[in-house]
Amino acid sequence: xxxxxxxxxxxxxxxxxxxxxxxxxxxxxxxxxxxxxxxxxxxxxxxxxxxxxxxxxxxxxxxxxxxxxxxxxxxxxxxxxxxxxxxxxxxxxxxxxxxxxxxxxxxxxxxxxxxxxxxxxxxxxxxxxxxxxxxxxxxxxxxxxxxxxxxxxxxxxxxxxxxxxxxxxxxxxxxxxxxxxxxxxxxxxxxxxxxxxxxxxxxxxxxxxxxxxxxxxxxxxxxxxxxxxxxxxxxxxxxxxxxxxxxxxxxxxxxxxxxxxxxxxxxxxxxxxxxxxxxxxxxxxxxxxxxxxxxxxxxxxxxxxxxxxxxxxxxxxxxxxxxxxxxxxxxxxxxxxxxxxxxxxxxxxxxxxxxxxxxxxxxxxxxxxxxxxxxxxxxxxxxxxxxxxxxxxxxxxxxxxxxxxxxxxxxxxxxxxxxxxxxxxxxxxxxxxxxxxxxxxxxxxxxxxxxxxxxxxxxxxxxxxxxxxxxxxxxxxxxxxxxxxxxxxxxxxxxxxxxxxxxxxxxxxxxxxxxxxxxxxxxxxxxxxxxxxxxxxxxxxxxxxxxxxxxxxxxxxxxxxxxxxxxxxxxxx
Amino acid sequence: xxxxxxxxxxxxxxxxxxxxxxxxxxxxxxxxxxxxxxxxxxxxxxxxxxxxxxxxxxxxxxxxxxxxxxxxxxxxxxxxxxxxxxxxxxxxxxxxxxxxxxxxxxxxxxxxxxxxxxxxxxxxxxxxxxxxxxxxxxxxxxxxxxxxxxxxxxxxxxxxxxxxxxxxxxxxxxxxxxxxxxxxxxxxxxxxxxxxxxxxxxxxxxxxxxxxxxxxxxxxxxxxxxxxxxxxxxxxxxxxxxxxxxxxxxxxxxxxxxxxxxxxxxxxxxxxxxxxxxxxxxxxxxxxxxxxxxxxxxxxxxxxxxxxxxxxxxxxxxxxxxxxxxxxxxxxxxxxxxxxxxxxxxxxxxxxxxx
Numbered sequence: 001x002x003x004x005x006x007x008x009x010x011x012x013x014x015x016x017x018x019x020x021x022x023x024x025x026x027x028x029x030x031x032x033x034x035x036x037x038x039x040x041x042x043x044x045x046x047x048x049x050x051x052x053x054x055x056x057x058x059x060x061x062x063x064x065x066x067x068x069x070x071x072x073x074x075x076x077x078x079x080x081x082x083x084x085x086x087x088x089x090x091x092x093x094x095x096x097x098x099x100x101x102x103x104x105x106x107x108x109x110x111x112x113x114x115x116x117x118x119x120x121x122x123x124x125x126x127x128x129x130x131x132x133x134x135x136x137x138x139x140x141x142x143x144x145x146x147x148x149x150x151x152x153x154x155x156x157x158x159x160x161x162x163x164x165x166x167x168x169x170x171x172x173x174x175x176x177x178x179x180x181x182x183x184x185x186x187x188x189x190x191x192x193x194x195x196x197x198x199x200x201x202x203x204x205x206x207x208x209x210x211x212x213x214x215x216x217x218x219x220x221x222x223x224x225x226x227x228x229x230x231x232x233x234x235x236x237x238x239x240x241x242x243x244x245x246x247x248x249x250x251x252x253x254x255x256x257x258x259x260x261x262x263x264x265x266x267x268x269x270x271x272x273x274x275x276x277x278x279x280x281x282x283x284x285x286x287x288x289x290x291x292x293x294x295x296x297x298x299x300x301x302x303x304x305x306x307x308x309x310x311x312x313x314x315x316x317x318x319x320x321x322x323x324x325x326x327x328x329x330x331x332x333x334x335x336x337x338x339x340x341x342x343x344x345x346x347x348x349x350x351x352x353x354x355x356x357x358x359x360x361x362x363x364x365x366x367x368x369x370x371x372x373x374x375x376x377x378x379x380x381x382x383x384x385x386x387x388x389x390x391x392x393x394x395x396x397x398x399x400x401x402x403x404x405x406x407x408x409x410x411x412x413x414x415x416x417x418x419x420x421x422x423x424x425x426x427x428x429x430x431x432x433x434x435x436x437x438x439x440x441x442x443x444x445x446x447x448x449x450x451x452x453x454x455x456x457x458x459x460x461x462x463x464x465x466x467x468x469x470x471x472x473x474x475x476x477x478x479x480x481x482x483x484x485x486x487x488x489x490x491x492x493x494x495x496x497x498x499x500x501x502x503x504x505x506x507x508x509x510x511x512x513x514x515x516x517x518x519x520x521x522x523x524x525x526x527x528x529x530x531x532x533x534x535x536x537x538x539x540x541x542x543x544x545x546x547x548x549x550x551x552x553x554x555x556x557x558x559x560x561x562x563x564x565x566x567x568x569x570x571x572x573x
Numbered sequence: 574x575x576x577x578x579x580x581x582x583x584x585x586x587x588x589x590x591x592x593x594x595x596x597x598x599x600x601x602x603x604x605x606x607x608x609x610x611x612x613x614x615x616x617x618x619x620x621x622x623x624x625x626x627x628x629x630x631x632x633x634x635x636x637x638x639x640x641x642x643x644x645x646x647x648x649x650x651x652x653x654x655x656x657x658x659x660x661x662x663x664x665x666x667x668x669x670x671x672x673x674x675x676x677x678x679x680x681x682x683x684x685x686x687x688x689x690x691x692x693x694x695x696x697x698x699x700x701x702x703x704x705x706x707x708x709x710x711x712x713x714x715x716x717x718x719x720x721x722x723x724x725x726x727x728x729x730x731x732x733x734x735x736x737x738x739x740x741x742x743x744x745x746x747x748x749x750x751x752x753x754x755x756x757x758x759x760x761x762x763x764x765x766x767x768x769x770x771x772x773x774x775x776x777x778x779x780x781x782x783x784x785x786x787x788x789x790x791x792x793x794x795x796x797x798x799x800x801x802x803x804x805x806x807x808x809x810x811x812x813x814x815x816x817x818x819x820x821x822x823x824x825x826x827x828x829x830x831x832x833x834x835x836x837x838x839x840x841x842x843x844x845x846x847x848x849x850x851x852x853x854x855x856x857x858x859x860x861x862x863x864x865x866x867x868x869x870x871x872x873x874x875x876x877x878x879x880x881x882x883x884x885x886x887x888x889x890x891x892x893x894x895x896x897x898x899x900x901x902x903x904x905x906x907x908x909x910x911x912x913x914x915x916x917x918x919x920x921x922x923x924x925x926x927x928x
Contacts, residue, residue: 068923068924068927071927133810134810135809135810135811136805136808136809136810151736159794240928241795241796241797241928242794242795242796243794243795244792244793244795244926244927244928245927245928246927246928254764254923254928256664257660257661257664257764258660258663258664258667258764259916260664260668341807341808342808343808343809343810344808358634358637362634362637362638362641363633363637364637364640364651364652364653364654365653365654365655365656368653430671430672435672435673437668437672437674438669438672438673438674438676520665520668520669520674520676521626521628521655521665521669521676521677522674522676532656532657533633535657535658535765535796535797535798535801536632536633536656536658536797536798536800536801537796537798537800537801537804537805538633538634538804539804541633
């Protein structure tokens with residue numbers, strides 16, 4: 001018997017397997033380090049040098065003494081704070097209604113939130129320009145024709161700080177909604193049952209049990225909304241510049257215009273970076289405490305609170321709110337696509353196919369931009385998902401020493417606003433040995449880096465749902481780590497992986513803030529093309545491209561929705 | 574990036590005087606390269622390349638029309654229009670060349686000073702199309718053959734005829750400072766648009782920066798491209814444009830849009846848009862063929878008739894109904910002057926208008 005055992009095939013491959021795993025994982029760690037540390041190092045270095053390369057603090061001095069720099073900083077802070085507050089005020093009740101009450105058609109509400117989530121914020125901003133520009137805006141026109149008010153009178157002015165806050169909130173509140181709704185979905189019903197059994201009424205239970213449990217998620221949502229609003233480039237560039245003021249992101253971008261001042265751009269990027277890191281630490285502390293709410297075995301389905309007569313009223317209010325980010329802007333885009341002038345109402349008489357013809361047959365930059373976007377979307381989604389799967393596996397199973405570092409590195413890019421990453425990558429890859437500027441590679445690096453944190457978190461969540469016992473069984477029966485991964489874990493993980501892939505793909509279509517710094521004429525993407533068209537005021541063409549972009553996005557999202565089990569994973573950011 | 578910055582500074586320090594000198598004196602000293610005819614060999618070689626990339630700042634629909642007209646004449650050669658504001662195009666080209674990216678075949682800028690910079694940096698090919706050699710007036714072509722005026726236009730005031738009665742319309746730049754135009758003006762940006770850069774230079778020179786300081790108090794809507802104020806005007810977003818393209822106003826007005834031009838009594842800034850072939854063009858033959866096409870009476874007539882632009886080709890005919898050039902009071906253009914002060918203009922402008 002003892003002679004037979006060494007001949008058994010099990011031990012050697014096992015040893016081989018472990019040896020093979022580690023280099024792969026360390027390889028990934030190195031890649032992540034390069035991805036993140038290289039641009040950040042250049043950013044720091046540049047912020048501390050002058051145009052000739054000598055060390056100086058002058059950039060920071062200018063940043064905090066010249067009003068053209070600190071005014072945008074203050075404006076950004078106002079916008080981000082207000083947006084975060086509005087997002088919470090809207091998203092929290094809506095998330096609660098959808099997750100915890102017998103709201104009719106709650107699936108429709110979730111779908112509409114998804115629609116506003118996948119709408120590129122810059123497209124929403126342009127659509128709202130068409131709707132609420134003070135004089136030509138469709139809503140203001142309706143208002144004037146209904147009330148008979150004078151031409152000078154307007155109801156809305158989108159070119160204002162309030163307008164920007166509104167538009168940013170429209171496309172940021174889904175982040176809060178998802179965190180709140182997911183948290184409520186996961187909160188065990190037993191806790192509420194306990195409260196009820198002990199005599200607490202429904203509202204008492206909601207107030208004393210449910211809301212405290214969901215509060216950490218709400219605070220985390222507020223921080224995410226704040227960060228989103230702070231780091232967005234497209235919406236402020238479209239709405240703030242016409243009104244005559246800058247935000248931090250548009251200011252950084254303007255420092256890249258001729259004559260470029262990368263040192264100042266780098267210095268101006270750092271406050272965004274530092275604030276983001278600080279806020280994420282705060283979020284981590286808050287979320288860290290949330291642990292107690294989800295610990296438990298198999299929970300009972302949370303009980304739905306009956307709304308009685310308020311059911312339909314609540315549904316109507318939700319739909320009305322969602323009119324703002326979804327129905328109205330989409331209607332405005334459709335109108336603009338078929339109208340001879342973007343802000344004229346389409347009638348049977350004036351409807352035109354001119355814009356569609358222009359985009360399809362005359363706009364010579366469109367096909368290259370579409371090709372680049374599809375290539376980048378596919379490549380980013382594939383590479384990003386692969387990296388995220390490996391790292392999520394390592395951290396979920398604690399497979400190698402140092403797994404914490406890998407997890408941290410994969411999450412770290414979340415602290416780097418897109419435009420800051422763009423500046424950092426530009427500084428890193430326009431010089432030897434890595435001259436990547438002008439190729440799709442630099443955009444690929446940017447997009448993978450931006451996509452990694454949420455992809456990683458989604459897949460980590462997916463791994464948690466697969467019990468390690470299954471893998472352990474496979475390992476005990478002699479399979480190597482890689483083999484059990486391939487034969488046991490991978491099939492179980494498939495839906496999660498596909499969902500993440502699509503999530504990244506959609507994210508690439510939305511990305512503007514890094515692309516606007518990194519593109520060249522040969523590597524233009526759709527989002528940049530739309531931004532270019534906006535600068536020359538070609539709203540009809542934007543409407544057509546935007547609708548095309550949304551159709552692609554919805555096709556991808558719908559395809560994923562058909563796959564069972566996706567619903568929960570989709571939004572975990 | 575570093576390269577382009579150095580070259581720009583070099584020009585700033587060394588040679589605005591030299592550049593002016595070059596424009597006027599080298600005609601005698603240096604022989605312009607001989608005109609290049611469009612030969613079957615050139616067409617064949619261009620067809621092999623199959624495409625030309627055109628960086629321009631002309632309003633996109635017009636640029637695409639020029640591209641399509643070329644494609645119709647020379648099937649098999651696609652024109653890709655890379656359209657952005659002239660100052661943006663200039664920055665992009667600088668950034669691309671600094672990284673050794675040579676994607677641009679032909680460039681057409683609405684800021685004539687760019688040609689001076691590119692020529693100084695030795696980036697431009699000496700290429701003289703036959704039409705330019707035969708017909709173009711000397712002041713509209715580089716004596717060394719690196720550029721010629723593809724288009725000429727004006728930067729003007731205009732108003733929306735639904736919102737403003739003709740008798741109430743402003744007559745001069747000074748009129749725009751009237752409090753009644755507060756919140757009603759739209760204007761474009763000199764850091765984006767070459768037209769506005771050129772116009773801002775001429776207006777600051779002739780009217781003084783004080784004009785802009787007062788204009789900023791009118792709460793103007795600030796857009797980027799000089800093609801955008803006409804569009805905002807036509808949709809009624811603002812009643813009057815303080816600056817913008819004359820050619821868009823022509824084109825829109827003739828299609829029935831509610832816009833009308835105003836030629837300011839102080840004079841309207843003159844905008845000259847030269848076209849050049851890049852030495853390191855990736856498609857050198859297609860670049861030449863396309864550039865030759867741009868200066869033909871055929872293409873010049875197209876940009877007049879469909880684009881509303883003006884031409885210095887003597888065979889191109891003005892479109893009836895448009896105010897002829899000779900009846901307009903024009904501010905004097907001075908590319909070398911713009912070249913020397915463009916950075917300063919951008920800074921001053923950003924300070925006054927806050928963006």
